[in-house]
Amino acid sequence: MKYVRTQMGRLRAGHWVIAIITLATSLTMIGCDTAGKEEGPATRPALAGIFTPPAKTGSQLWAENCTRCHYSRPPTQYSAQQWDVIVTHMRLRADLTGQETREITKFLQGSN
């Protein structure tokens, strides 16, 4: 632990900024391949098995992600447009993926 603290102390903010930019760029490049389109096995055979999300319905994702922190509000509590805003907010707060966000939104809008 002392070694870790020493090493961390040597890092300056500039190093962290570079690391953050590198990480963000990498995730952007990877994420661009999957944003807004269906994953196909022929798209990226090497990555498809690693980064393919488990096939789950919107109701499953809603139950799993929302109830990890709080009890779920009924879908009828908000309108379709309001759910769109709220689930986007929850994507940021609860670290949902874009795919999960779309599936949950679709489920809530279809159930209200």
Place this chain on the structure above:
Amino acid sequence: MDWGRLPLMRQANATRRRTIPGATYVAALAAVVWPTYAFAQDADRPASPPAAVQGRADNRAPVTREEYDRLLAEQREMRAELEQMKRERAAHQPSAGNNGQGAPAVATQEDLDEIDKTVRALRVDVDRIHPGTEAFLISGDASIGFVSQRRNNSTFFAGLAPLVLFKPTDRLLFEGAVDLGLNTDQDANSSTSIDLTIADASYLVTDWLAVGGGLFVTPFGVYHNHFDPPWINKFPDDPLAFSGTLAPGSSVGFFARGAFPLCGTKVTYDVYVTNGPNLIVKDPAAAGTLNFDNFSDLNNNKAVGGRLGFLPVPNMELGYSIYTGEAQPSGFPRVRALLQAFDVNWRPEVDAIAGTLDFRAEWVFSDVSRATFDANHSLGFGPVTFNNYRDGGYVQLCYRPTKVNNPILRNFELAGRWDFLKTPTAAPGGNSEQRYTLGLDYWLNPQTVLKAAYEWDRVEVGSGQNGFFIQLGIGL
């Protein structure tokens, strides 16, 4: 022989006859050619003569005017019948309430699904054109309650924390929140506190990445980011480690965050750059502690931090957070702060106990460079030098009988928590404190909970403040 009645004329207008000059020569030529032509015509005909001439003894005989008129009349009659049949058929085409046989139609499930789908699509369209509600929403939380603690006067309390969400485009979201509270100081001056806690904009770059900036909830640990609203927190108060001095609440800066699947699991991440904490150096009661409300930076060194989360199964999350930056104010020797945290939460449904368990635990440790405070004794409490290492955390377990049949019993939740905070005893205000809290909650609906809790407080220096709390937490 009547030339005007040659068989060739059956294909022409039978009424038209004409006598041509030199008819004798033509007649002679026809007498020679006709047998050959007629034989060839017979050879090409089918064995069975056409119906139109079947009843005639000689099918090569020319059509008389009478026959022609009869055939024409029959054709007109058949045409009229055909038109009549078409009209009748058109009149019996399937329509709403009728099928092709004229019997009442029965709507199938597919028809109903199609209608339902259409209605939902229309509802979305109608919602979309509602004025003022297209992408704007006010949410948040509120709480009211009562607290009675040893060595303090009992009091009622109330708070409101509206959250404003605005989504002008599909990829852009603005969030704003304030904490409204009531305060009364020792001189009986009452006031309403207003603290801006969130004012940020986020842009969704890809499915796995969002970036943004502003004043945002610092993703250090998970308590402030996930669990502290009164309708989510199972207890009426915050754990000691997240009460203000050990872990950051909101920060000003820029962030990137997201999540991605990994081999059937899920990984979440947050990285950020902020103004960072400010070391308190002049307060005799708090020197050495970090002030995280450093909204206008007091030095040019920024703090950086991040959190990495791992979800091996959907109802469990493990996380590690780190946060570091220089914290000294102007004129004070260089001081670096390094904060780290581990967190875990797990929410299994257990049939054996007919309910759901909710386990949450976090451990935060803060290491600030050793420094001397009030070195020249100008502030009256120094010089003071100490190892500025602090840590704190909590472990809580809740049980709700979600699988019992009794609807009243199903809404109760039993909650237990142990939390602690250790600060250097050599530091101003230094102490070690730990609390045991037992609570009973009743859920009126998924976002409204009535909580009652008793807290046993143990401190190393002085006496603890055991207390009784009642709180109604509401999610707006």
